[in-house]
Amino acid sequence: MAIALALAAAVSWGTADFLAGLASRRVSVPVVLFLVEGGGLVVILAITLVSGKPFFDDASDFWSALGGGLSGVLGLGCFYAALSIGTMSVVAPISSAGVGLPVVVGIATGNRPSAVTALGLAAIVAGVVLASREEHADSEAAASSRRAVALALVSAIGFGGFFALTDAPSDASVPWTLVIARSAALPFVALIIARGRPRLPTRKLGLGIAAVGTVDLLATALIAIANTKGDLSVVSVLGGMYPVMTVMLAAAVLKERVAAPQVLGIVLALGGVGAVAAG
Template identity: 30%
Template sequence: MIALLLALGSSLAYGCADFLGGLGARKAHVLRTVMIAAPASLVVELLLWPALGASFSSGVLAWGAASGVASAAAFTLLYRTLAIGPMNVLSPVTALVSAVLPVGVGLAQGEHLAMAAMVGLPLALAAVVLVSAGRGASLARPSRTALLLASGAGAAIALQLIFLHQAPSGSGVGPLIVGRAVSSAVTLAAAAVMFHRLGEEKPAYVLSATAGILDSVAKPAVPVRRPLR
């Protein structure tokens, strides 16, 4: 029951974070949104450090850094995807890709799905399809570019989760801290390089920061080394 509640809370936080990040990216260049969201998420992980603990072995640093690169890509692709919409179609596509890839990797590594998961996963995938095909979906068909961005965002999210899963057991929020630090550095560096192409629109500071905070709050609810079974 506790695991179920944590999963529901994590899903709610992720959903709110994605919605707010997408709104923020509609008001300014997506990098302006991510360069606020990523550092805000790092602050949350640092605040959680005393409560949840953290270790920083070589494995934590390596897998955390890999997850950070994937996180920077996920932030950018996802918020750009939701900025060009429609959210009710593209968000489920992203969720579908990000759910299937980690399960596939886990199965390839020898893990097994419990009976409840074998029944629940197809139902979850069917729910995603039904949500994306709901009323109004035919009136707002996404472009091929939007679908590619959504798939790319889902793949980046999946890679982030897969890399975090490889981090040593008992490392607490160490991999998340390293990942958020790397994603913040990558995002800020990209923004600096592309500064003259970001436009003059000011970012939505509150929306962007809240999106990053909620994204970080969602992750500690899912243990880093949790198997499929």
């Protein structure tokens, strides 16, 4: 059950990320982030209130969900920014490296990874390096690519933090974990929008972006439920396979093409993710 839920989450996430990435090329990233997070929040808050689910008994679950939400929004904002200026087929696999963060934390606190896990981490690192080696016609394009890769790496850290911090509160209450995580950073995003005063999208586009938030919410809900059914490391890694969907959509819709070394890097990164799960 946990594996099926995590894979369904990956498909939903990959689709939502592709659509939000497209929107970020037309609308300011903070606006897209606010609409995606806000759209999902409206739905999950209504569901939670109607269902009458009890709030957390332990205050630590609240703070952990809050921290996970902040980490996740940081990751999502950087990810959308990277998708808006970089090659989606490259950015998406790099962001998935965040699933290795719990493993790295475990190593730092004294855990010894298995040989398969260590090999997977090495493959992820090598894959990120190869995938980020793009050839560009001019220095401006090269600078944008480097910026996109840097943002994707930061997003990986943010996503890894989300996976780790929302594990315990999800065991207590999946709906309230999602409500707290979704609402955590909205005031800060709103402040950024107010200060920057970007051009707002049309009503139709705005509603479309908010609808993407419900798809993203579905993925988040599926991964949160999966965390209660199976092992965190396995669920996190399978959920982290969302770049496969994003890459497929980018190839089919945007006709993106990547060089052979980058293809190898993408395969290595995703293969490393699978190896970490197996370990």
